[in-house]
Amino acid sequence: MAQNDNSQKETLHFEVDSHLLLELGERLVAKPSIALAELVKNSYDADATSVTITFIDVSKEGGTIIVEDTGEGMTLKDIKTKWMRIGTDEKEKNPISNKYKRTRTGSKGIGRFACRLISKILILTSTAIINEKEEKERIRAIFEWGKIKSGSLVNDFSVEVSVEKVSVTEKTGTKLVLQDTRNPWSEDVLNSFKKEILGLVNPFPWEIEEYIIKGLEGDDPGIKINIISPEHPEIEGLLSDSILKTSWGKLEGYIDENGKIMYKVIITSTGREYDHQPPIKIRILGPASFSLYMFSLERLFAEVPGITLRDLRKLASEYGGVKVFLDGFRVFQYGEPGNDWLKLGYDRSRRRSSTPSILRKEAEGLERPMLSLPSNSQLFGAVFLSRKFNPKISVTVTRDRLLENRAFDELQQFVRTGIDWMTIKYAAHKAQIKKEQESEKKTDPITTLTTIEKIVDKQRDILGEETTNVIQQYIHLAKEDVIKQQEESITHISMLRVLASTGTMITVFNHELSVIHRRLMEIASDLQQFLGSLPSSQKNDYRIILSDIKAWGFSIKRLASMIGLMLGRDAREKKRDLSLRLAVDKMFAPFQSYLDDSGIEPINNVPADVRTPPMYESELHSILVNLMTNSIKALSEVEERKILVKSQYVNKKLVIELLDTGCGLEPERWEEVFEPFVSYSDPDLDFGFGTGLGLTIVRNIVVSYEGKINFTNPPEGWSTCLRIELPR
DSSP: OOOOTTOOOOOOOOOOBTHHHHHHHHHHOOSHHHHHHHHHHHHHHTTOSEEEEEEESOSSTTOEEEEEEOSOOOOHHHIIIIISSTTOOHHHHOOBOSSSOOBOOSOTTHHHHHHHHHEEEEEEEEEEEOSTTOOEEEEEEEEEGGGOOTTSBGGGOOOOEEEEEEOTTSOOEEEEEEEEESSOOOHHHHHHHHHHHGGGOOSGGGSGGGGTOBOOTTOOOOOEEEEEOTTOGGGOEEHHHHHHTTSSEEEEEEEOTTSBEEEEEEETTTOOEEEEOOSOBOSSSOSEEEEEEEOOOOTTSOOOTTOOHHHHHHHHHHHOEEEEEETTEEOTTTTSTTOOTTOHHHHHHTTOOOOOGGGTTTTTTOSOGGGGOOOGGGEEEEEEEOTTTOTTOOBOTTSSSBOOSHHHHHHHHHHHHHHHHHHHHHHHHHHHHHHHHHHHTTSOHHHHHHHHHHHHHHTHHHHOHHHHHHHHHHHHHHHHHHHHHHHSOOOHHHHHHHHHHHHHHHHHHHHHHHHHHHHHHHHHHHHHHHHTTSOHHHHHHHHHHHHHHHHHHHHHHHHHHHHHHHHOHHHHHOEEOOBHHHHHHHHHGGGHHHHHHHTOEEEEEOOTTOBOSSEEHHHHHHHHHHHHHHHHHHTTTOSSOEEEEEEEEETTEEEEEEEEOSSOOOGGGTTGGGSTTOOOOOOBTTTBOOOSOHHHHHHHHHHHTTOEEEEEOOOTTOSEEEEEEEEO
16 A cells, blocks of 8 residues: 555654652652651762751741751762652662762652752752862852742753852862741641661761771761751751760779779769779779660660660661770771670670679679679660770781780770679669559559549540540559558459450450441541642642551451450360461560561460360460460560460470570479469550469460479570460
């Protein structure tokens, strides 16, 4: 067929509508706090050693935020090929930074979108080296984000950039001035921002400059993040200082020219100082000093807003340890993960409880204080030596450690004795706080319940009329119960009556949970439909709300399912041989959020084919839940947190073992804790006081099936082992 002479050929090109930039910005950056954190991460990626974030009049819209760093800056070429080009593969090609060899943390292309989300105008100024002669240039550009309109092309949005050569003495770095902020920045938002950037900060460089510490070529000195916010002075200062505020205390140690040792402990929360001079003398080492911070990693001590125990555990695993510096240079190995030069890990694994003889007077009145000995990762500190004052200290030929001679032995003794003394002070402080908390808990419960009742009433519009009335009914019942308890002493029988009546209340509570779950899902469904009518600029915020509502609904459903396992008709009225592995999974599931938040690793090593003898499902779950909650409480004060359930058939018996890495229980108490109302576990912030009936109930159930339950010596790496034997 002949080609039509009137036909035309034309080459087409893809074009990008500016609406895509707006949509990407909303999808890639969910919150202003995350957006600002991305800009700080860009500073980290640019090998900045410090970055200052200044908040000016941000409590309302129209404020200003300034991010200024000391990084390598951007040249005009960088602006053209990286900043102004969307979706480059720069960070895939160069995942490691140039100077300090940092793994880049910023997300590809997020920075420019983050700027637009935070404010309406961005003024960018950057100074960078442009050639091998180390000549420098400064570039300046103004981005007015309001000029980006849906319907226009991305290429239509242009920015004028000014370039000037500057003196080689000018410092490199980038300054971002975010003008006319779009949203108010409250204290909560600022704390969220601090949490986002916490992982960038090495809390160790606190005092290094005092000692003129030098690193090897290419060593990363870390990044100091300073926050200035006149409207919120409580969040101002170096972020590393914020981290140190979460420490239990600081320990300093000194050896003078006569070999006398002096220690000082400063407790962070109270500012109180303690001094100690041990009755030992250093004869060979010579004058030396050390300084370290101890982090308790216990819920007993208050957290700083924006920094959680999980954050601290992560920092501890990465930066913890007592390092050694000789003439200002780091002697590598000491203070590294896995290094135990102070024998802390060794003594903790043996659960050494005896107090060193030279410190026994300091420990009078305390019950086994050395069980509170910190791990290596709980200590952030350094020892400072010099060849001038410590001539007997020598570095090995490999340059990675000190020669282990008598001077080194004295160094170990000097630092370790200080840590042991600090441990005693820590144990005393912990005992004092627990005593004060016990005293506070004696507050009249009627007053507390009345306060709660008023708070619930104020939330009536949020909770709804029906839910509010149900909660207040329960509070009223609780008041009546408290009054009754105050009028007569609770005996074993009366306590069991209260527990039995609690079962009825829990059944009602389970019904209410189901109602709340159903209503949450109805709200989620309505909100899903409402999303379709919203403009794109508002959808992302509502998607976040929708996701949160669904997550709450799922959590409530999991809690309701757990109650069903204990109180459901089938669970109470029909005996069956049950899959033990499935039962353990069902036990862990409702607690998963708590386990994740607490850094607890649950391990289910039960073979898939293991089944129990015929028994009520409610009884099996009562056994597992009681044992697991005991393990969770025991893990609150330790660093390594694991719970293991395993089983096997042995001589026609089903053997179930539950192990944990918690604080353990003395063998002399192994039998005693099965007695009613006997408990040695500390009160837990989440699980509260135990009744002392958990193990009694478990033993009664096991014995009713002609079984046995006892504590046994745990295998290496575990602190407690409970063994159950049931006939097949």
